[in-house]
Amino acid sequence: xxxxxxxxxxxxxxxxxxxxxxxxxxxxxxxxxxxxxxxxxxxxxxxxxxxxxxxxxxxxxxxxxxxxxxxxxxxxxxxxxxxxxxxxxxxxxxxxxxxxxxxxxxxxxxxxxxxxxxxxxxxxxxxxxxxxxxxxxxxxxxxxxxxxxxxxxxxxxxxxxxxxxxxxxxxxxxxxx
Numbered sequence: 378x379x380x381x382x383x384x385x386x387x388x389x390x391x392x393x394x395x396x397x398x399x400x401x402x403x404x405x406x407x408x409x410x411x412x413x414x415x416x417x418x419x420x421x422x423x424x425x426x427x428x429x430x431x432x433x434x435x436x437x438x439x440x441x442x443x444x445x446x447x448x449x450x451x452x453x454x455x456x457x458x459x460x461x462x463x464x465x466x467x468x469x470x471x472x473x474x475x476x477x478x479x480x481x482x483x484x485x486x487x488x489x490x491x492x493x494x495x496x497x498x499x500x501x502x503x504x505x506x507x508x509x510x511x512x513x514x515x516x517x518x519x520x521x522x523x524x525x526x527x528x529x530x531x532x533x534x535x536x537x538x539x540x541x542x543x544x545x546x547x548x549x550x551x552x553x554x
Contacts, residue, residue, distance in 0.1 A: 408504035
C-alpha cells in the first residue's frame, strides 16, 4: 500500500466504494464492529448522508489519492438530551494499520465535533482485546467509562465492550444552550 503525504478531508460520495470495502473487511475479519454481514454501498451511502445531514463529520484519510481510512461521529443516542454527546467510529484499511492514521483521523474528528458544539465524545470499543483502539483513545485524552461484559458474540467468542469518554470544549463546565 502506497504511503506519501496523508491528507485528512471530509468524505465525498466518490469515497463510498472504498469506505464500504474497508468496513467490509472489518465486519468479516475483526471485532471492532458487531455487524456480522457487511452492508452494501447503498447502505453505507445512506449512513454517511444521515451523519453529514446532522452537521456531523465523516472524514477520510487519503494517501497518494487513495482513501486508506475513515472516521465519523454520530449522536450517541437519538433522544434530545443526548444532543451534545457523540460517539466516534474509526476504520483503517488493514494494510495501512499501525502507521498513525487512526490518531490523525481521531484528532481531526475531535476538532470538528467540538466546532459543531459537541461536549462529550464516547468511544464504544468492540472488543476489550483491541489494545490498538484503547491505546489510541487513551493517547487522545479518553478515560475509561465502564465495560459491558460479554455484550457481543462474534467469531465464536463472547466479547466485552469497553467504553471510554472525553470532554470536548468546556465539557460539562458551562451550560450548552
